[in-house]
Amino acid sequence: MSRRADQSESLERALDGGPMPHDEDTRQMLAAAGALQPGYRRSPARVRSAREAMLREYARVQNPQETREDAGTGDGLDELELHREEVELPGGGHLVLTDIEAITPERVEKMTDRVERFLKNSEQKDRQS
Structure with missing residues (x-):
């Protein structure tokens, strides 16, 4: 088997979660493949949750609550x-x-004592640095 075919098989095994290859060429190819992979994946649950939140907010804006005549009194x-x-x-x-x-x-x-202690401590720290 040629060296290229052997490297190709080694790279495929590593990409499928197999053992890490020992030769430098295959490791570099594996690093390049990792660099091309997106850094994050969108979670379907988060996408669904964001969509539902947007729809709830849209419905709230479209149907505002009725204002009470006594709003703000007695609170x-x-x-x-x-x-x-x-x-x-x-x-x-x-x-x-x-x-x-x-x-x-x-x-x-x-409070005056606390502020004075704080100021004294900060002055001492300033002198030490």
Whole structure:
């Protein structure tokens, strides 16, 4: 059998999942065949899922829900009060705390301590590098 026929059979066996060939020519041909193969395959389940999602969204846009006359009332969002506290940090920093819950002096002190520790740690890391 010729060398070319032997390489061809070896390449076909490798492409079918057989043992990896040892000669360099067949390995290069196998690498070239792998480079020509697409990097990914489309999953039929994902294609179907994407299509169904597009159709659901299309149907939702075509048939919008009716707006209620009382929409937005009584949901509690219009009564929402934001609490805000501004604190001067040592070293010239400025901290603004905002929350929907009341900001107590203990929370202000706790957050101020955290920010100061964070700033000290970041300064020490900057000096070390």
